[in-house]
Amino acid sequence: MSSCDVLIAGCGYAGIVLAERLASQCGLHCIIVERRAHIGGNSYDKHDDAGVLLHRYGPHYFRTNSDRIRDYLGQFTAWHPVEYKILSQAEGRLWQFPINLNTFEQLLGRPSTSEEMERTLAEWRIPIERPRNSEEVIVSQVGWRLYEMFFKNYTRKQWKRDPAELDPSVCGRIPVRTNRDDRYLSEKFQALPREGYTAMFRRMLDHPKIELRLGVDFREIRPQVQCRHVIYTGMVDEYFGYSLGPLPWRSLRFEPETLAQEWFQPVMQVNYPNEHEFTRIVEIKHATGQKLPVTTIVREYPADYTPGGEAYYPIPAPDARALYEQYAVLAACEEGVSFVGRLATYRYYNMDQVVGMALAEFERLRPRLRPA
């Protein structure tokens, strides 16, 4: 039997931030267990055989509007500022994406202005006051033609659901602009940890009160550890033995390919809404700024989630949320356990949002878990 103050299940952002705070600010002994063979959860990065620093579970573009979250992580990493740029391949050519004035000019085949674009979109838009789903959120901004060109089939491929069956927040993540701002994301701070995510996580975990156990499943170790509190960051339905039925999750397959050339594509990411079975090709070197004579690209194939596989995305849709709400009731009744992070709260959260959630949970726990 081992003992500790806090037993943490999962070594992604949620588990790491809580371990770091509880150990460094409260002197609490934390055991953090992770069933994979590495730290970092889905934000893990590692050099491949060609020396390219790859995001192993899909591209992770760090961004935030929060100075507090940037400064907190900034204690453990320097930043490499990046303006994330992507393109979309449709109708036999590459388009500026997200939709902006440049896209509109490509469509017209001549120069234009923000005013003309706004006037035209006002004609194309389908008037919907409060969009209720991802189809409505896009057609209410740009109309059917651009929706069908860029969103409809990408979304069907990615989620195996029609955009009309998904919350507005899914496609609503993508900005529509009438100026020439061509960044994929709109948050004010956009940067990658200079030496990568894993290097940052290593520094966060480097504390004598943090004990890391890799290749260990929480379900197996739980009966062998005495602790005052548990932090669980795995899938919430798995925690409860699927007692209310499995939640719908979406998975992915990543297909890396190393090429003996410096660059493969003009930007970090090209989306393929209507062609191929993959959704996007990512050439991460564009973002990390690595200088190498070779490159590695990754094709990303959406996949069904099968038990025992990797649950990459919760599905933001009313039916899934209704089932999650029932699990949330069970979670709220679970004494001495905090459910934190993307899998445990079934939220399509970005990294900074998970950091924010973990910092808030730390503030809630701090007075309760003062060293005994």
Ligand code: FAD
């Ligand atoms: P995770 O990173 O999933 O970590 C949970 C960990 O718990 C995992 O390592 C898992 O193995 C472990 N675990 C689960 N159950 C158990 C158990 N029973 N015992 C032991 N260990 C267990 N965010 C952005 O901000 N920008 C992006 O560009 C971006 N791109 C993304 C692209 C893809 C393809 C995906 C899938 C996600 C992306 N994200 C992005 C989101 C980001 O990955 C998450 O916000 C973040 O990783 C969530 O951290 P977490 O700790 O909640 O979960």
Ligand code: UDP
């Ligand atoms: N999306 C789309 N076409 C695109 C890019 C995105 O329809 O070219 C939709 C799709 O439903 C996707 C969602 O917008 O799942 C969010 O895209 P994002 O790139 O933020 O997804 P993530 O990086 O989280 O997979």
